[in-house]
Amino acid sequence: VLKVPCYELETGTSHLYGRPITGVFAVIDVEEKRVLDVIDLGAVALPPQPDPRRVARAALKPVQMTSALGRNYKISGAIQVEWDNWSFHMRMERRVGPVISLVRYNDRGNRRLIAYQMSLSEMFVPYMDPGADWSYRTYMDSGEFGAGFLMSSLMAGSDCPADAAYITMAVPNDTGRSFPVRRAACIFERNTGDPLWRHGNPAQPTALTRPQVELVVRMIPVMGNTDYIIDWVFTQGGEIEIRTAVAGIAAVKGVAAATMDDPTAANDTANGTLVAPGTVAPMHDHFFNFRLDLDVDGARGSSGGNTLIRDAIVPKRLPQANPRRSLWVVESTPVGTEGPLSTRGRNGAWRVINPNLKTALGHNPGIQIVLGNQSVSTLAEDDDPQKRAGFAASTLWLTRYKPRELFAAGDYPTQSRGGGGLPGYVADRENVLNQDVVVWVTVGINHIPRVEDWPVILTDWYGFKLRPFNFFDENPAYNIPAGFATTTTGAPLLRKSIE
Numbered sequence: 001v002l003k004v005p006c007y008e009l010e011t012g013t014s015h016l017y018g019r020p021i022t023g024v025f026a027v028i029d030v031e032e033k034r035v036l037d038v039i040d041l042g043a044v045a046l047p048p049q050p051d052p053r054r055v056a057r058a059a060l061k062p063v064q065m066t067s068a069l070g071r072n073y074k075i076s077g078a079i080q081v082e083w084d085n086w087s088f089h090m091r092m093e094r095r096v097g098p099v100i101s102l103v104r105y106n107d108r109g110n111r112r113l114i115a116y117q118m119s120l121s122e123m124f125v126p127y128m129d130p131g132a133d134w135s136y137r138t139y140m141d142s143g144e145f146g147a148g149f150l151m152s153s154l155m156a157g158s159d160c161p162a163d164a165a166y167i168t169m170a171v172p173n174d175t176g177r178s179f180p181v182r183r184a185a186c187i188f189e190r191n192t193g194d195p196l197w198r199h200g201n202p203a204q205p206t207a208l209t210r211p212q213v214e215l216v217v218r219m220i221p222v223m224g225n226t227d228y229i230i231d232w233v234f235t236q237g238g239e240i241e242i243r244t245a246v247a248g249i250a251a252v253k254g255v256a257a258a259t260m261d262d263p264t265a266a267n268d269t270a271n272g273t274l275v276a277p278g279t280v281a282p283m284h285d286h287f288f289n290f291r292l293d294l295d296v297d298g299a300r301g302s303s304g305g306n307t308l309i310r311d312a313i314v315p316k317r318l319p320q321a322n323p324r325r326s327l328w329v330v331e332s333t334p335v336g337t338e339g340p341l342s343t344r345g346r347n348g349a350w351r352v353i354n355p356n357l358k359t360a361l362g363h364n365p366g367i368q369i370v371l372g373n374q375s376v377s378t379l380a381e382d383d384d385p386q387k388r389a390g391f392a393a394s395t396l397w398l399t400r401y402k403p404r405e406l407f408a409a410g411d412y413p414t415q416s417r418g419g420g421g422l423p424g425y426v427a428d429r430e431n432v433l434n435q436d437v438v439v440w441v442t443v444g445i446n447h448i449p450r451v452e453d454w455p456v457i458l459t460d461w462y463g464f465k466l467r468p469f470n471f472f473d474e475n476p477a478y479n480i481p482a483g484f485a486t487t488t489t490g491a492p493l494l495r496k497s498i499e
């Protein structure tokens with residue numbers, strides 16, 4: 001059974017989501033092919049079209065990213081990627097989109113495994129409008145629709161750099177066959193224009209410095225009105241950044257108020273923002289859950305497993321004899337059992353270590369999980385959407401690897417009654433010390449729409465990263481050869497002088 005909202009198409013607008021017929025929707029039984037109900041909550045004017053007469057703006061001279069001497073990365077098979085010291089496999093799945101697996105870092109000839117498999121596992125986008133034509137809009141875009149199924153074609157020079165590698169990928173359709181999505185993924189290197197590391201001296205004109213160059217794997221599924229950019233970024237410093245962006249068009253409804261000074265404005269904007277005359281964008285959340293099956297230094301099978309460590313920042317009083325009164329120390333505690341992990345209250349950090357191995361310095365090699373956007377769902381536990389998306393109540397979850405445990409809201413989130421996925425996976429609180437562990441990260445954003453989100457959202461980036469923590473014997477980027485700069489013609493120029 002589907003609830004189907006209505007949009008105005010007759011004017012041939014390219015801005016479909018800006019033309020909602022507010023308050024009119026149908027309830028349809030898809031299997032019986034019957035319209036069960038048509039609901040009309042009353043007449044509301046269509047929001048006006050975005051003003052086409054906006055003032056023209058001078059174009060910038062082109063600013064481009066090029067690799068004048070050719071690519072540093074190699075793509076082979078279906079699909080193996082090698083770049084700098086990194087190697088990994090990537091594929092596209094209908095439900096979760098890009099899957100990155102067997103991620104290894106070549107540490108002076110030793111190809112060390114960091115992750116077995118990583119991908120999006122679920123999304124949850126609940127709107128905060130109680131109206132009958134909005135209250136059901138609590139999308140679980142990945143499990144209900146499919147991040148891979150809705151993959152869009154990337155435009156060279158804007159979605160990705162012009163000289164990126166564009167990959168056509170096959171996506172399964174509803175009947176078990178497949179269809180190709182042209183330029184479904186792009187891979188490119190970029191010089192961020194930032195130093196990867198540097199040290200200067202106020203008394204000298206030059207600094208010892210290296211440019212930050214990174215490899216990006218990008219796909220952009222379009223879930224209805226929202227375009228979600230999913231980036232996997234690999235750096236020369238051994239870091240993996242998982243970035244997601246919200247773009248596209250805000251979902252809106254028509255209202256009577258043309259400005260905030262109109263008498264109906266307060267009521268019209270009780271659950272949203274007036275983004276244009278007669279146009280309100282309701283408040284909502286975006287939750288992305290990523291499943292990270294890390295295997296730090298090959299922690300599967302006979303070599304033992306991994307352990308998640310909580311590094312808590314603990315304030316400490318000093319004895320009277322010390323001129324300082326206080327400082328902080330780190331208390332490192334292994335997480336013993338499966339569960340949601342509280343990331344609130346105390347400062348600190350999280351890392352996955354291999355307790356069976358030691359580096360030259362005697363550390364257990366580790367990968368730190370640097371959390372970013374940690375908004376969690378504040379919906380009530382007895383609210384049906386929250387029951388179905390229980391994962392969104394916590395930023396971090398830890399489970400013991402099970403081949404069938406892949407989705408944060410369970411195998412079948414569509415019309416589920418709740419309890420599936422992570423809350424179910426951790427219910428038996430299994431031991432996770434020195435086991436094959438899976439870390440699940442919820443990236444959470446409360447989206448309070450703003451006028452600048454209309455008529456198209458300014459791309460908003462979120463995410464988190466994985467970074468080596470006592471994993472190497474020294475800074476893995478210290479051995480990068482002397483930096484390069486670029487002449488005005490784009491030809492690379494080696495500059496010995498910066499040494």
Ligand SMILES: [Cu+2]
Pocket residue numbers: 246284285286447
């Ligand atoms: Cu949003």
